[in-house]
Amino acid sequence: MTENLIKSADRVKDHGEVFTPKKIVDLMLKLPEIDAKVKDLTATFLEPSAGEGAFLTELLLRKMQVALQQSSTASEYGINCLIALSTLYGIELLEDNVEALVMNMNDTFRDEYREKIKSSFQTTPDMKILKSAKVVIRANMAQGDALKRITSEGDPIIFSEWKPTGKKDYVQRTEYTFDAIVEDTEPTGNVHGASKQLDLFALDDNEDKQIQYLPCKWQNIYQERTN
Ligand SMILES: C[S@@+](CC[C@H](N)C(=O)[O-])C[C@H]1O[C@@H](n2cnc3c(N)ncnc32)[C@H](O)[C@@H]1O
Numbered sequence: 556m557t558e559n560l561i562k563s564a565d566r567v568k569d570h571g572e573v574f575t576p577k578k579i580v581d582l583m584l585k586l587p588e589i590d591a592k593v594k595d596l597t598a599t600f601l602e603p604s605a606g607e608g609a610f611l612t613e614l615l616l617r618k619m620q621v622a623l624q625q626s627s628t629a630s631e632y633g634i635n636c637l638i639a640l641s642t643l644y645g646i647e648l649l650e651d652n653v654e655a656l657v658m659n660m661n662d663t664f665r666d667e668y669r670e671k672i673k674s675s676f677q678t679t680p681d682m683k684i685l686k687s688a689k690v691v692i693r694a695n696m697a698q699g700d701a702l703k704r705i706t707s708e709g710d711p712i713i714f715s716e717w718k719p720t721g722k723k724d725y726v727q728r729t730e731y732t733f734d735a736i737v738e739d740t741e742p743t744g745n746v747h748g749a750s751k752q753l754d755l756f757a758l759d760d761n762e763d764k765q766i767q768y769l770p771c772k773w774q775n776i777y778q779e780r781t782n
Pocket residue numbers: 570571572573574575602603604605606607608609610646647648649652699700701702703
């Protein structure tokens with residue numbers, strides 16, 4: 556995380572970019588309403604002006620502590636960490652901040668998971684968990700304008716929902732536009748980018764094909780398997 560609270564006077568003027576010091580983040584996350592949500596592994600958070608992740612990285616650490624308390628084996632801990640991570644969403648306008656945000660979330664997840672896997676379960680990290688965490692972070696941290704709900708290319712901001720299927724340790728990933736989430740309407744019905752890929756091959760019978768993610772085990776999210 557950037558040590559300084561501001562990067563430049565112009566960025567403060569143009570984008571209101573002032574980062575929150577850790578002391579203030581800690582005070583805010585201690586508020587009883589927020590603390591109760593942190594302790595609920597499946598409660599979701601959205602930071603619509605995420606910066607470099609002052610709030611989201613701290614939320615992740617706290618939720619991973621809850622994941623640890625609720626796990627009795629290393630594999631349960633890995634899955635609970637992914638569940639915790641999947642509940643955290645961010646939007647940030649500036650590309651350099653988004654890059655730092657993604658990196659800070661990845662580093663926080665990897666360091667905390669590695670440390671606890673060793674100290675609490677005396678084993679080594681499962682690389683599938685770490686690879687899947689990267690995919691979740693990429694999907695949940697969006698570059699764009701949270702007010703207009705679009706990316707810098709003018710496309711809709713898209714988020715993934717990660718929902719347990721009912722089958723033990725299985726998750727269903729479904730994509731929604733941010734617009735649909737705010738307006739409480741339908742999912743996109745397709746995997747982001749899939750129709751563009753199909754267009755490249757211009758197969759007539761692909762025109763109406765809906766591409767969706769297949770349900771999978773949490774630790775296999777990294778495979779991003781579709782139908
Ligand atoms: C006051 S800073 C706070 C950053 C972070 N939440 C923190 O506490 O450190 C506001 C952030 O919002 C971003 N921002 C400004 N307008 C935005 C918009 N319309 N959509 C998304 N992000 C925006 C800025 O680039 C900046 O990083």
